[in-house]
Amino acid sequence: xxxxxxxxxxxxxxxxxxxxxxxxxxxxxxxxxxxxxxxxxxxxxxxxxxxxxxxxxxxxxxxxxxxxxxxxxxxxxxxxxxxxxxxxxxxxxxxxxxxxxxxxxxxxxxxxxxxxxxxxxxxxxxxxxxxxxxxxxxxxxxxxxxxxxxxxxxxxxxxxxxxxxxxxxxxxxxxxxxxxxxxxxxxxxxxxxxxxxxxxxxxxxxxxxxxxxxxxxxxxxxxxxxxxxxxxxxxxxxxxxxxxxxxxxxxxxxxxxxxxxxxxxxxxxxxxxxxxxxxxxxxxxxxxxxxxxxxxxxxxxxxxxxxxxxxxxxxxxxxxxxxxxxxxxxxxxxxxxxxxxxxxxxxxxxxxxxxxxxxxxxxxxxxxxxxxxxxxxxxxxxxxxxxxxxxxxxxxxxxxxxxxxxxxxxxxxxxxxxxxxxxxxxxxxxxxxxxxxxxxxxxxxxxxxxxxxxxxxxxxxxxxxxxxxxxxxxxxx
Numbered sequence: 001x002x003x004x005x006x007x008x009x010x011x012x013x014x015x016x017x018x019x020x021x022x023x024x025x026x027x028x029x030x031x032x033x034x035x036x037x038x039x040x041x042x043x044x045x046x047x048x049x050x051x052x053x054x055x056x057x058x059x060x061x062x063x064x065x066x067x068x069x070x071x072x073x074x075x076x077x078x079x080x081x082x083x084x085x086x087x088x089x090x091x092x093x094x095x096x097x098x099x100x101x102x103x104x105x106x107x108x109x110x111x112x113x114x115x116x117x118x119x120x121x122x123x124x125x126x127x128x129x130x131x132x133x134x135x136x137x138x139x140x141x142x143x144x145x146x147x148x149x150x151x152x153x154x155x156x157x158x159x160x161x162x163x164x165x166x167x168x169x170x171x172x173x174x175x176x177x178x179x180x181x182x183x184x185x186x187x188x189x190x191x192x193x194x195x196x197x198x199x200x201x202x203x204x205x206x207x208x209x210x211x212x213x214x215x216x217x218x219x220x221x222x223x224x225x226x227x228x229x230x231x232x233x234x235x236x237x238x239x240x241x242x243x244x245x246x247x248x249x250x251x252x253x254x255x256x257x258x259x260x261x262x263x264x265x266x267x268x269x270x271x272x273x274x275x276x277x278x279x280x281x282x283x284x285x286x287x288x289x290x291x292x293x294x295x296x297x298x299x300x301x302x303x304x305x306x307x308x309x310x311x312x313x314x315x316x317x318x319x320x321x322x323x324x325x326x327x328x329x330x331x332x333x334x335x336x337x338x339x340x341x342x343x344x345x346x347x348x349x350x351x352x353x354x355x356x357x358x359x360x361x362x363x364x365x366x367x368x369x370x371x372x373x374x375x376x377x378x379x380x381x382x383x384x385x386x387x388x389x390x391x392x393x394x395x396x397x398x399x400x401x402x403x404x405x406x407x408x409x410x411x412x413x414x415x416x417x418x419x420x421x422x423x424x425x426x427x428x429x430x431x432x433x434x435x436x437x438x439x440x441x442x443x444x445x446x447x448x449x450x451x452x453x454x455x456x457x458x459x460x461x462x463x464x465x466x467x468x469x470x471x472x473x474x475x476x477x
Contacts, residue, residue, distance in 0.1 A: 008049040013065050016043040019098040023086030023464035034059050038080050040090050042068030070094055075128070075182055081145060082166045082176050084183070085462035096121050096458060099466040103435045103456045107468075111439035113446045119455045122319070125311040127461040131183045132223050132291070133308045136164050136192055137273075138199075138216040139175035140206040143168045162206035164196045164219065173209045188221045191231060191257055195219060198252050204245055207236055215242050216249075218273045220302065222262075225310050228289035230262035232280070232302045237267050250283045261285045264302055276303055276359065288365070293317070296373050298341055303361045305338040309459045316431065316457045316467055317345045320404055323429045323453060323471040326350050330401035333425070335389065335416070340366025340380060342404055342431075347375045354397055355380045356388050386415040394423050404429045411437030417444045424448070428472040433459075435468045442470065450475055 011029060016039050020026040024035045025043075034057045036047055044066040051058040074080070074088035087095050100121045107115055124130055142163035148154060163177035177196075180189050199206070199216050207214035218234035231253065235246045246265065254263055263284035266275060280287065280302055291298045291306060293314050300306045307313035320342060324332065326349035334343040337355030339362050347353045347370070355378065357363050363382040370378045379397075381388055385407075394400075403425045405412065411434065412420075420428065428449060432438035435456075442451060449472035457467045 008052060010062070011047045011049065011059070013044055014047055016041055016045065016068070019090070019094075019101075021102075021464070029057065032057055036061060037086060038089065039064075040068045040071050040094075042070055044068075077180065078176070078178060081143075081168075082178065083169050084166060084181075086464060087462045092123070092127055092461060095461065096123050099458055099464070100456055102464070102466060103454070103468050106435040107439045107442065107451075107454065107470075109439075110436055111442040111446075113439075113442050113451055115451055116453060119453065121456040121458055121466070122312075122315050124309060124458050124461045125315070126309075128182050129185050130309045130311070130461065132225075132306070132310050134181065134184050134188060134221050135273075136178065136219045136221075137167050137175045138162070138164050138196075138206045138214075138218060139173070140208045140214055141174050143171060143174040143176040160200065162200070164192055164206075164216075184221065185223055187229070187257075187259060188223070191221060191229075191253065191260070192219060194256060195233075195249065195253060199249055202245055202248055204249065205238070212236070212271060213238055215239075215245060217268060222289060222300065222302075224289045224291045224300065226290050226292060227259075228261045229257075229259050230264065230289050230300075230302065231257075231260050232264045232266070232275070234266055234268045234273060234275070236269065243267075247283075254284045262287060262289055262302075276361075293341070293345065296344060296369075298339060298344070298369050299365050299372065300339060301361060301365055303359060304365050305359070305362060306341065307459065312457065312459050313341070316459065316469065317342055319455045319457065319469045320406075320429050320431055321346050321349065323455075323469060324349075324402050324404060324427065326402065331398050333389075333400040333403045333423075335385060335403065335405040335412075336407045337366055337380065338362050338406070340369050340378065342406060343378055343380070344369050344373060344375055346404070347378050350402075351377065352398075353378045354400075356385060357382060358384055386413045389416055389419050391419065391422060394419070399423055400425045402427045402429065404431070406431040407437075409434040409437065411441050414444070417441060421445065421448055424474065424476075426474050430470045430472060432468050432470070433465065435466065438468060438470065442472070445472060448475055449473060 016025045017027045036059045045061045046063040047059040049059045072091045140162045165175045165178035205214040207217040217236045220232040222230040288301045332350045332353045334355040337357045343353045343355040360382040363380045366380045452473045453471040455469045
């Protein structure tokens with residue numbers, strides 16, 4: 001027999017105090033901190049508590065009593081539902097202040113290392129249409145808002161509920177349909193919406209993630225500063241005739257959008273949407289597009305990692321190159337090199353650069369990027385970082401003068417940190433998309449390296465995510 005739970009309280013006319021982690025804001029209620037999404041500091045609101053823990057609560061705004069004087073009007077019609085741009089209601093200058101503070105707090109509280117004065121955060125060159133890559137899920141069950149569910153004309157049983165859009169947080173099997181997203185050049189909206197319209201016209205089924213059934217599964221769009229477009233469509237062939245429908249859709253999109261220079265598809269029968277281990281087929285054009293940075297050209301394939309904010313990536317890498325302080329005589333190790341962007345970007349200021357990356361296809365692109373740019377002083381190796389970067393590897397290839405590391409959000413494996421310490425470079429340039437794990441790694445390096453400079457960089461306007469570049473100098477110098 002279940003216990004009767006007390007109803008969670010409604011708190012009236014509370015004042016939102018500050019920005020917190022993950023794009024939420026906070027206020028205090030008695031001894032507890034309450035986290036609330038989709039509000040800004042200075043808002044006065046009625047807040048319904050939806051979850052109560054020992055030390056904190058989570059709530060949601062049910063009525064905005066008095067808007068904050070710093071509140072901005074969101075541009076996107078999907079704001080507050082899709083969950084992608086949690087800070088569109090916060091002016092960009094305030095977003096930058098919050099991100100600068102986030103980096104400071106995490107490095108100070110988690111790292112607990114001596115820190116210099118931080119440089120002011122570098123704001124993004126563009127705050128709209130800044131992304132070069134977006135992915136959209138295709139699903140036979142779309143997400144409905146509470147307002148839509150209360151519409152008496154809604155007939156869930158009779159109507160087509162399939163959609164293309166973003167996954168809703170906490171509902172892995174449902175997609176919220178997107179008609180216009182402001183994060184990428186507007187052509188991507190036309191391509192996505194036409195894909196949905198034509199797929200429904202020819203009777204395509206949309207993917208059911210629970211039943212693992214349905215033909216149209218996932219879209220990935222990439223564009224570049226050279227004006228090229230890539231579209232990768234994942235299908236899931238179930239029935240006779242599915243392949244013909246898939247190729248009909250591809251032909252239609254190729255004819256309708258001549259801007260697509262790389263049209264690729266795959267039949268993905270796996271339980272997830274990852275494509276790293278799948279063979280892709282090029283339907284039209286090439287299987288890559290080019291990005292440019294300074295006088296360099298970078299080949300980017302469908303499996304390649306490339307920073308998703310092209311213009312801001314240049315500023316990020318310029319900071320990394322400045323911190324590396326190369327004179328032309330150094331051996332540089334570029335860890336987690338991706339398609340070799342940083343490695344090739346700094347190669348002309350170094351004696352030799354060695355890049356290491358987990359994805360073999362990215363390493364092939366990195367080698368090709370060196371070739372097409374006439375760079376002859378780079379080497380690239382594919383494999384798990386902790387398995388490749390060993391003392392034997394360093395003995396074979398030379399002890400680095402400078403290490404540049406740009407790990408994933410989880411930060412660096414302890415084994416990698418240990419090898420870096422044994423390699424004993426003069427300088428480490430640590431580029432991070434997660435200052436919390438960066439702070440943890442700085443603490444592991446602190447006995448041998450001091451933090452000499454910190455430069456936050458905003459790559460993702462309207463989200464709480466922030467990049468950070470740290471220069472570490474050997475204490476023995």
